[in-house]
Amino acid sequence: SAVISQKPSRDICQRGTSLTIQCQVDSQVTMMFWYRQQPGQSLTLIATANQGSEATYESGFVIDKFPISRPNLTFSTLTVSNMSPEDSSIYLCSVEDLRTSSYNEQFFGPGTRLTVL
Amino acid sequence: AQSVAQPEDQVNVAEGNPLTVKCTYSVSGNPYLFWYVQYPNRGLQFLLKYITGDNLVKGSYGFEAEFNKSQTSFHLKKPSALVSDSALYFCAVKTNAGKSTFGDGTTLTVKP
Numbered sequence: 001s002a003v004i005s006q007k008p009s010r011d012i013c014q015r016g017t018s019l020t021i022q023c024q025v026d027s028q029v030t031m032m033f034w035y036r037q038q039p040g041q042s043l044t045l046i047a048t049a050n051q052g053s054e055a056t057y058e059s060g061f062v063i064d065k066f067p068i069s070r071p072n073l074t075f076s077t078l079t080v081s082n083m084s085p086e087d088s089s090i091y092l093c094s095v096e097d098l099r100t101s102s103y104n105e106q107f108f109g110p111g112t113r114l115t116v117l
Numbered sequence: 118a119q120s121v122a123q124p125e126d127q128v129n130v131a132e133g134n135p136l137t138v139k140c141t142y143s144v145s146g147n148p149y150l151f152w153y154v155q156y157p158n159r160g161l162q163f164l165l166k167y168i169t170g171d172n173l174v175k176g177s178y179g180f181e182a183e184f185n186k187s188q189t190s191f192h193l194k195k196p197s198a199l200v201s202d203s204a205l206y207f208c209a210v211k212t213n214a215g216k217s218t219f220g221d222g223t224t225l226t227v228k229p
Binding site for chain 1: 209220
């Protein structure tokens, strides 16, 4: 299994500002994902973070709003840019290691709870 | 396209009684099915998965799930519920094409 940490665990931000969330994994993994979750609700995939290349964004999410970096196989960042109250949510980092199987489970970080005022 | 349905937003059971959390799926090709649990104020944890083989799979904390291809279902079960099982449960499906699709989640409440 993989152990994932996220920083910060929570933050309260003013509208118009940006926040960068860090995700650190204790082992090298092939796939890293960023999700958004409203408390008690389902997960919405924002993007797949690709090592050494641009992230792959899902419909409704764009790079200018959610720039993502992945400089190596254990680390990624998600930036929420020009924030508005609608961006208030829990942001989850998730990983999946495909080196041993194409059907491995995902592991999730503890989440970053963001409140935008 | 692939999809997952969890038809019950909430399931309430008494401690000691059996529990079932329902999940149905739709995919093209062979499905790979997962259950995850999210305890309050915590991240999601993997419970169990079905890839191939025996239709009954066993996972963490005494949970099991039965894959039923004809009914396209993968219901989560436990013979005797504990209060500590109260959490939000997600079913997910993927194919060998990659990304997982998650259901909307079912809140399980186990009452003493």
